[in-house]
Amino acid sequence: MTKKDIRTINVLRNPEELGLTPLEPLDPDRIHDFDELLAAMEKTSFSGRSLGEALNILEEMVTDPECTVVGTFSGAMTVAKMGKLLCKMIDEGWLNVVISTGALMAHGFIESIGLKHFKYEKHKMNDEELFRLGFNRVYDTLEPEINFIRAEDIIHKVMENIDENELLSSEIICRRIGQYLAENVPGSGILKSAYLKKVPVYIPAFTDSELALDIATHILRKQDNGPEFEPDKHPPFPFNPFLDLFSYTKKIAKSKKIAIFTIGGGVPRNWAQQIAPFLEIANQRLENIELPLRRFQYGIRICPEPVHWGGLSGCTYQEGISWGKFTSREHGGRYAEIYSDATIAWPILIKGLQDRLAKRVKK
DSSP, X not given: OOHHHHHHHTOOOOTXXXXXXXOOOOOGGGOOSHHHHHHHHTTSOHHHHHHHHHHHHHHHHHHOTTEEEEEEEOSSTTTTTOHHHHHHHHHTTOOSEEEEOHHHHHHHHHHHTTOOXXXXXXXXXXXXXXXXXXXXXXXXXXEEHHHHHHHHHHHHHHHHTSOTTOOBOHHHHHHHHHHHHHHHOOSOOHHHHHHHTTOOEEXXXXXXXXXXHHHHHXXXXXXXXXXXXXXXXXXXSOBOTHHHHHHHHHHHHTOSEEEEEEESOHHXXXXXXXXXXXXXXXXXXXTTOOOOOOOEEEEEEEOOOOGGGOOGGGOOHHHHHTXXXXXOGGGTOEEEEEOSOHHHHHHHHHHHHHHHHHHHHHO
16 A cells, blocks of 8 residues: 555545435334334434335325325235235325236235135144145145135126126226125225225236136136036127226326335236336327326335346336336436335335324324
8 A cells, every 4th residue: 555545545524524414323212103213214224224215205105196106016915914004005095006916906805805814834734734625825824715715706796797798807897896895895905995995906917816717717607618618719708908008098197296106026016117118109109199208206115026136026216217117316206115025114114104194184
């Protein structure tokens, strides 16, 4: 090391002069609710800081009267008993659109009709024996097969009240299920809350779900094909997924600002985010149509998937800017990405938002 190197090292700057933000130790004795906990975490490091920053962004986007908030949900969140968090977000008006996997909605539907999931105890249970007894395992939770049978009975009733020639989409089916729950089943439920609050629910990969299998079974009942599996080329209840795409596009195009709240990733996240490229493509390639361009201005993502695997579940918002899906931070975009199990971070974030908004009301 030369003298010149030493002199360079000794030219030290005062952090305050550079406008650096000081961090603070998290003091549990000064924390009395989840709002204060997240405010304290914001001044720490790692995922704790990200979660604390997320509360500020979530508060801003759900209280912005010009903002449409899109929620995307994947993973076994309803099996993991997180369904009431989603109900709460819908009931409070914190979500204006829901996009989900079919499995998440199917398990949530099972919960909404009063059926239960059970704890898997790995030291006492064997998967082959579980299969013989009619229990399906999702990591550390059991779904009794009898739940699916009971759920199918209700889906059959719902479909009996739909004209066989009515053109369907996942949004329309979810709305009809939600209506049935609202009129016939007490208690809370995701599709029930969405129906009552007029929040559209889209399931882009609809046939990848127990709900779709129940409808397929209903169709086969109607067709009476005999002992061989030869469904007609044009079965009843025609289904067109482009109805979902155009319904979602219309809602986003009418919005002044858009935000996204994501649990996990997968198809729901990609389907939600492709709206900006779709609007851009339509404007570029179609002469007879003009649609407003929209990019997400706010974003919160809770997902443990790292970016280096290359999948969309781990894709950062920064990368999404290159696709025209998100507004850059330099132009007002506000984002938080929490690398965590959602069953840990999501409840804390929602309770923090409840506490913070309650304080605003009191003021």
